[in-house]
Amino acid sequence: MRGDTTGFEVSRPRTLARALAELAAGERPMPLAGGTDLFVALNDGRAPAERYLDLSRLAELTGIAPLDGGLWLGASTTYTQLLRSRLVARRAPALAAMAGTVGASAIQNRGTLGGSLGNASPAADPAPVLLAFGAEIELARRDGRRVTRRRVAAADFFVAYRETAARPDELITGVLLPAEALRGWRYAYRKVGTRKAQAISKVVAAAGVRVAPRGGRVLEARIGYGSVAPTPVRARAAEAAILGRPLGPQSAAAAADALLAEDIRPIDDLRSTAEYRARVAGRLLEALLGELGGFSPRLAGG
Amino acid sequence: MKLRLIVDGRPVALEAPPMKRLLDLLRDDLGATGTKEGCGEGECGACAVLLDGELVNSCLVPVCQADGREIATVEGLAGSDGTLHPLQQAFWETGGAQCGICTPGMLMAAAALLARDPAPSESAIRTALAGNLCRCTGYVKIVEAVAVAARRMRRASPRRRAGARRGPVSRR
Numbered sequence: 001m002r003g004d005t006t007g008f009e010v011s012r013p014r015t016l017a018r019a020l021a022e023l024a025a026g027e028r029p030m031p032l033a034g035g036t037d038l039f040v041a042l043n044d045g046r047a048p049a050e051r052y053l054d055l056s057r058l059a060e061l062t063g064i065a066p067l068d069g070g071l072w073l074g075a076s077t078t079y080t081q082l083l084r085s086r087l088v089a090r091r092a093p094a095l096a097a098m099a100g101t102v103g104a105s106a107i108q109n110r111g112t113l114g115g116s117l118g119n120a121s122p123a124a125d126p127a128p129v130l131l132a133f134g135a136e137i138e139l140a141r142r143d144g145r146r147v148t149r150r151r152v153a154a155a156d157f158f159v160a161y162r163e164t165a166a167r168p169d170e171l172i173t174g175v176l177l178p179a180e181a182l183r184g185w186r187y188a189y190r191k192v193g194t195r196k197a198q199a200i201s202k203v204v205a206a207a208g209v210r211v212a213p214r215g216g217r218v219l220e221a222r223i224g225y226g227s228v229a230p231t232p233v234r235a236r237a238a239e240a241a242i243l244g245r246p247l248g249p250q251s252a253a254a255a256a257d258a259l260l261a262e263d264i265r266p267i268d269d270l271r272s273t274a275e276y277r278a279r280v281a282g283r284l285l286e287a288l289l290g291e292l293g294g295f296s297p298r299l300a301g302g
Numbered sequence: 303m304k305l306r307l308i309v310d311g312r313p314v315a316l317e318a319p320p321m322k323r324l325l326d327l328l329r330d331d332l333g334a335t336g337t338k339e340g341c342g343e344g345e346c347g348a349c350a351v352l353l354d355g356e357l358v359n360s361c362l363v364p365v366c367q368a369d370g371r372e373i374a375t376v377e378g379l380a381g382s383d384g385t386l387h388p389l390q391q392a393f394w395e396t397g398g399a400q401c402g403i404c405t406p407g408m409l410m411a412a413a414a415l416l417a418r419d420p421a422p423s424e425s426a427i428r429t430a431l432a433g434n435l436c437r438c439t440g441y442v443k444i445v446e447a448v449a450v451a452a453r454r455m456r457r458a459s460p461r462r463r464a465g466a467r468r469g470p471v472s473r474r
Binding site for chain 1: 303319320321322323342343344345347350353356357358359361362363364366367411414429430432433434435
């Protein structure tokens with residue numbers, strides 16, 4: 001027995017409307033999904049709350065399905081479900097690649113997309129790839145008797161260190177990969193940790209590009225990074241550096257320079273150093289763009 | 303809260319605080335100390351059990367989420383007459399178990415793998431055991447044990463060999 005949870009209360013609603021009613025008033029319980037982050041804190045005696053709202057019985061948060069030409073992922077979708085889904089394999093394989101790098105199977109079986117988003121760790125593995133997809137995060141709240149929903153772009157979701165755009169009475173219900181992002185785009189994902197499994201990232205990144213069928217110039221780009229700033233970040237300066245240019249060693253090097261100059265603010269912590277993170281973040285971008293553009297990045301120097 | 307669950311095939315009904323860890327329920331309430339606690343943070347896999355057939359770290363699972371579900375632990379692997387499960391037999395023979403703390407979790411992770419993939423490659427075995435840390439063996443003998451057990455289990459029930467790999471899931 002580690003942290004004492006004996007007196008803690010849990011409500012286990014079966015409908016979203018009821019769950020939201022509990023968040024609407026008074027002493028709000030903390031949402032509990034797969035518990036893979038929460039129980040690390042509880043076992044360490046750092047309980048963030050004494051009342052919890054178990055989301056595991058809410059059927060409304062489950063499922064992977066086509067929606068409006070895009071792909072809908074319920075908030076309770078686990079990494080294992082992403083890995084086993086044929087829809088994900090066909091339409092968003094970068095998401096499955098990400099899922100395979102989270103912890104190992106016991107964590108992949110329990111951890112959820114919604115849980116990761118709510119936990120809002122700057123090192124979260126799903127965040128960069130969701131940023132690259134231009135994903136929209138659906139939030140629901142109770143408005144009197146009605147359940148109202150809104151969608152927030154992933155780029156606007158992480159507002160500060162471990163803070164999200166979700167209001168205290170809102171619950172993350174799912175993630176939409178919009179139709180636009182699944183047509184004509186290519187994506188790549190990479191994570192750097194101390195080893196292939198069970199690692200929290202030192203740097204994690206994903207890039208998506210849409211290139212002109214003729215000439216190969218980059219028409220649109222979205223690049224996401226984790227573990228290099230207080231929140232997961234969209235690397236907009238790096239994106240701007242490749243727009244209108246063909247993907248190649250030169251544009252990739254320019255993007256890496258822009259990334260380091262403007263997009264990221266890595267720090268020293270127990271997992272890595274600012275210097276290592278900056279160097280790896282730049283190389284990672286060149287590798288990702290090389291994968292997307294079919295070229296070998298410039299040779300690593302120094 | 304009142305809990306009803308099935309542990310190693312045995313129905314269990316008891317009262318427990320909802321945020322109690324499944325690990326503590328198994329060890330303290332049910333006396334099933336075969337499941338070990340290592341790191342207490344989902345890193346080492348010593349406490350791994352199967353929850354409705356899926357591998358989980360029982361130190362990260364609140365008992366409220368195990369209510370109404372089936373738990374399989376290392377204590378249910380051997381037959382009631384004490385006959386070792388082929389995985390246990392193979393771990394014993396190859397030296398896959400040394401100090402033994404990681405072994406219950408290793409066995410459950412391997413059992414979860416073989417239920418989905420009766421003929422795993424070495425890399426599939428290593429991936430399946432990637433969340434289970436061992437500080438004694440260097441893993442080589444553990445990987446070997448899983449491969450040996452898989453071979454013996456295929457021989458014992460050859461109809462699982464072809465086509466049955468994914469079971470009903472492959473229809474989707």
